[in-house]
Amino acid sequence: MKYKSTSEPMEMSYFRLNLLSFLRDAHPDKADDFSFIAGRGDMAAEAYSEAIKSGLDHIQAAEIANEALFKGLHFSPCNTIVEILWNEFQGEVPEDKAKELALRLLPECESVFAGYPLSDSFSDEPEYELLYTELTGAIALYLESHNPLHS
Numbered sequence: 650m651k652y653k654s655t656s657e658p659m660e661m662s663y664f665r666l667n668l669l670s671f672l673r674d675a676h677p678d679k680a681d682d683f684s685f686i687a688g689r690g691d692m693a694a695e696a697y698s699e700a701i702k703s704g705l706d707h708i709q710a711a712e713i714a715n716e717a718l719f720k721g722l723h724f725s726p727c728n729t730i731v732e733i734l735w736n737e738f739q740g741e742v743p744e745d746k747a748k749e750l751a752l753r754l755l756p757e758c759e760s761v762f763a764g765y766p767l768s769d770s771f772s773d774e775p776e777y778e779l780l781y782t783e784l785t786g787a788i789a790l791y792l793e794s795h796n797p798l799h800s
Contacts, residue, residue, distance in 0.1 A: 664697075665690030668718050675725035677752060693718035723769035726762050730754050730784065737785050741792060754788060761787050 665686050672680040679685060693714040700710035730751040734742045742750055765771070765780050 662690050662694055664693040664714060664718055668693075671719065671722070675728055676722060677727055678755065689718055721769060724767050724771040726758070726767070727751050727755055729772075729781070730758060730788070733781065733785055733788060738788065738792065754791060757791055758784055758787055 668686050668689055669680060672686070696717040697710045697714035700713045701707070705713070727748075728751075731747045734747040734750060735744060761780070761783050764783075765776055768774075771777055771780075
């Protein structure tokens with residue numbers, strides 16, 4: 650039996666597919682990293698298996714597996730930008746174009762995100778408001794100097 654490299658798409662386990670779906674929505678920059686997806690998927694499957702072997706039920710085992718699968722991914726820069734576009738620029742950016750524009754803004758906003766200690770619970774931290782304000786300013790400057798909906 651020949652196996653495909655983990656750097657290319659292949660038949661995916663439940664955990665890998667679950668992670669890929671999540672990444673496409675929340676972390677599109679990671680959705681093509683099949684090695685990352687395979688590693689996390691395998692780690693989650695192993696965590697699930699170990700939990701079942703230790704006597705936990707399927708619901709508890711799934712919770713443990715999901716913890717391993719999504720660790721460090723709960724805060725989404727892309728979804729944060731979409732939220733800002735919806736909240737602060739609703740008159741300038743149609744809601745159905747916000748995700749597309751957020752994908753173009755991600756590289757423009759990297760330096761802003763780099764100045765903050767992003768974590769799974771970052772949106773609950775006081776620094777989140779500062780990030781939100783700084784991103785709003787960066788997005789406003791971008792929208793003033795570009796015509797993103799017509800490019």
